[in-house]
Amino acid sequence: MSTATAPLQPTRAREASPRPGRFSTxxxxxxxxxxxxxxxxxxxxxxxxxxxxxxxxxxxxxxxxxxxxxxxxxxxxxxxxxxxxxxxxxxxxxxxxxxxxxxxxxxxxxxxxxxxxxxxxxxxxxxxxxxxxxxxxxxxxxxxxxxxxxxxxxxxxxxxxxxxxxxxxxxxxxxxxxxxxxxxxxxxxxxxxxxxxxxxxxxxxxxxxxxxxxxxxxxxxxxxxxxxxxxxxxxxxxxxxxxxxxxxxxxxxxxxxxxxxxxxxxxxxxxxxxxxxxxxxxxxxxxxxxxxxxIAERPGRAAASPALSGMLGLAWRLQRPVVIGWAIGGALGGLLAGALGSAINSSLADNPSLAGIREALRRIGAGGAGPLIELFISAIFSIVGVLAAACAVQAVIRLRQEEQSGTAETLLAGPVSRIRWLFSFVTVGVSAVLLVLIAAAIASGLSAMAAGEDPSVIGTSIAAAAAQLPVALVYLGVLTLLFVVLPSWTVPVGWAALGLGAFVGIFGGLIQLPEWLRHVSPFADVPVVVGNVDWTGGYWMFGITIAALAGAAVLIRRRDFAIG
Known part of the structure; x- marks a missing residue:
């Protein structure tokens, strides 16, 4: 009898005190x-x-x-x-x-x-x-x-x-x-x-x-x-x-x-x-x-479309929902810029505080002297630029996710070079940035015209969108280089650099941060498209982007993939 019950005692002891095990877990x-x-x-x-x-x-x-x-x-x-x-x-x-x-x-x-x-x-x-x-x-x-x-x-x-x-x-x-x-x-x-x-x-x-x-x-x-x-x-x-x-x-x-x-x-x-x-x-x-x-994922097609036969098509398919989401956000920002810009232009035309408002808008949007509605659209497009840069950051983060999950290594085991794999995602990132900015420019111009503004406001919106392009691309290029050199830092540094850069570069002028600190952020060097046009900052950012991507292309062939 004792031999039959002895083996049960440890089990009962474990069952009698389950809570400490749960707390320690x-x-x-x-x-x-x-x-x-x-x-x-x-x-x-x-x-x-x-x-x-x-x-x-x-x-x-x-x-x-x-x-x-x-x-x-x-x-x-x-x-x-x-x-x-x-x-x-x-x-x-x-x-x-x-x-x-x-x-x-x-x-x-x-x-x-x-x-x-x-x-x-x-x-x-x-x-x-x-x-x-x-x-x-x-x-x-x-x-x-x-x-x-x-x-x-x-x-x-x-x-x-x-x-x-x-x-x-x-x-x-x-x-x-x-x-x-x-x-x-x-x-x-x-x-x-x-x-x-x-x-x-x-x-x-x-x-x-x-x-x-x-x-x-x-x-x-x-x-x-x-x-x-x-x-x-x-x-x-x-x-x-x-x-x-x-x-x-x-x-x-x-x-x-x-x-x-x-x-x-x-x-x-x-x-x-x-x-x-x-x-x-x-x-x-x-x-x-x-x-x-x-919300379940939709079942895939029985056979892949011809677009998925190449690396670029696959990179686009993986990022398509996210890109569409950022583009919708850009369009909403453009609607806000055009509609509110027209309303403010009408209501504040004879306001005695107009000079102060102009100066505040100029500091936000890096604009020069110009019509109030152009300054307002330029200021709001600074926020659209943050969305475009966020879309670029997420394109690079997708590279890191593919590497972590091991799917990148599986792809590279076939006839796909590392450079081709890397630049397929970079190309989608560039396309996504353009899509966000174009959607915002069209929405801004059309909403301002619907509110009674002159058709020339479409050109203002396109110029304001174009000014944000080098900022988004410099985030794409520099973060791609960081991904190649320090892959585990891609996600935290990418989002932190975007958040801090947006605040220091866009709002730093309002609180008069030191100029050297402001110009650490790409958003502080957005090309001036209102008044005296100046693309100097944009040219520098294009150069940094090209140099960073070239460095990434050289170094991606020399490092091991970090899975997990």
Whole structure:
């Protein structure tokens, strides 16, 4: 009898205490995520914290006098362009001006950081097959998601601390700085929930990342429209936003009003949205098959089309949905430029603050002296240029994804050279950039003409789009060279360089950053196409692009492929 029951005792002991095993598994999964993302998180956090500190310091130096701050805030309220790009005016104190200038961009970066984190540890893991292997262990299916949520919470707590310290480092009030950091991280957590939910919906990491990034950008623009159509209140330095701002977690963060009202309740809205979305993720994960998305991929054709017989056709097919998405974004930006440009041109023609508005638009769009509508279109096309550059960055990131998954090595085992493989994706990247800019130019010209502007505005839109071409191409060329030299750095450096470059180059003129710092960013050297045309910066960027691509072509033949 004893011999029959003895073998059962260890099993019963294990069954009697399952919880410690689950907790230790959860800790192991959390440590794995933190270790895997340690360098990417460091880059994101230091970049955002440094951006907060440096911007605050620059604003303090530039707008030290109360009169200068008052003039700037009244100019911002008079110019919807600045409100779309910057934020919600909430007073003319130094701290309030700092929050107005930088918060929305910090929240945008926090959103992108969190959506990429969510997809990387969910849909991308299922796509690679690693999630199924982990699910076969005691971790099962839910613990990895719990660990990913914990990972995001830790990352955003660090983000709140780093951002708050960045503001405090230049002497801003402690309480307001901590609240500003908290609502920045709160926006990040809300977008983490969006990314994690879309990872359940989409069947590929590429689709999930693209959709989540589109939601973040849409939240930024919706908030901008709400701010631009708001109502001035009080002394002319405060604005009550219109209802679209309440559709965005970034808009909620603005309502916290650090340094003035110090409201904590908008943070609860951000955390509440994140909690609801994460709860929805767990509900969906319990009913769907591992590796499958709620939106299934369409079944492929029985036979490949003739276009897939070559490397270029394959590169286009792999990136087609993403390119179309960025092109739609460019068209929407063009519609905004043309329609709002016409409205502003009509409403501000006799405004006494026109000179200040012209100067602000010139600093944003690198324009010279010219008609107000041309300056406005040039300014908005700076944002379209960011979309085109993002499309170029994603084309290079696709190279890295193909290398990581091992499919590139499989292709190169056949009659495909490394240079041909590399430049097929580069060619698609160039085509994608052109498609985004052309879509924006056509939409801008047609929307302005529909609003009653002269047909010559089409030429203005085409020139503004052409000015953004060298910027997008220099990102494509330099990041391609980085991919060849340091492949593991491609994704974090690509997105961080784009985000920081856009802020420093486009908005640095408004807060009067040092010229040497501004010109580190390609966006600061966009060719001038309004007034005295100057393509000097564009020629330099074309040269850098050609040199970088030539270097990539030479070096790609000499390095091993990094799989995994």
């Amino acid at each position: 959860l800790r192991a999964l959390l440590r794995q995520r933190l270790r895997r993302d340690r360098w990417q998180l460091v880059i994101w956090l230091l970049s955002i914290g440094a951006l907060a500190a440096f911007s605050a310091a620059s604003i303090q130096q530039t707008y030290a006098s109360a009169a200068a701050r008052l003039q700037l805030m009244r100019l911002a309220i008079a110019d919807p362009t600045i409100l779309v790009l910057r934020g919600l005016p909430q007073g003319s104190t130094l701290a309030a001006l700092t929050f107005f200038e930088i918060f929305t961009f910090l929240a945008l970066l926090a959103g992108l950081m969190n959506t990429f984190l969510a997809v990387r540890h969910s849909r991308a893991e299922e796509e690679s097959g690693r999630a199924e292997l982990v699910a076969a262990t005691p971790a099962a299916r839910l613990l990895p998601t719990v660990a990913t949520v914990g990972h995001a919470v830790v990352a955003n707590i660090l983000l709140a601390v780093v951002t708050g310290l960045g503001f405090m480092a230049v002497g801003l009030p402690v309480a307001g700085s901590l609240l500003a950091g908290a609502v920045t991280a709160g926006a990040g957590l809300a977008f983490f929930g969006v990314g994690l939910l879309l990872a359940q919906v989409m069947s590929t990491s590429r689709g999930a990342n693209g959709s989540a990034a589109a939601v973040v950008v849409a939240a930024y623009l919706v908030r901008g429209i709400g701010d631009a159509t708001g109502t001035p209140i009080g002394d002319g330095t405060h604005l009550r936003p219109a209802w679209p701002s309440w559709l965005s977690p970034i808009g909620w963060g603005q309502q916290a009003a650090p340094y003035t009202a110090d409201n904590g309740w908008p943070l609860l809205l951000q955390i509440g949205l994140a909690a609801v979305l994460v709860a929805g993720v767990f509900a969906l994960q319990a009913v769907r098959d591992s590796g499958a998305g709620l």
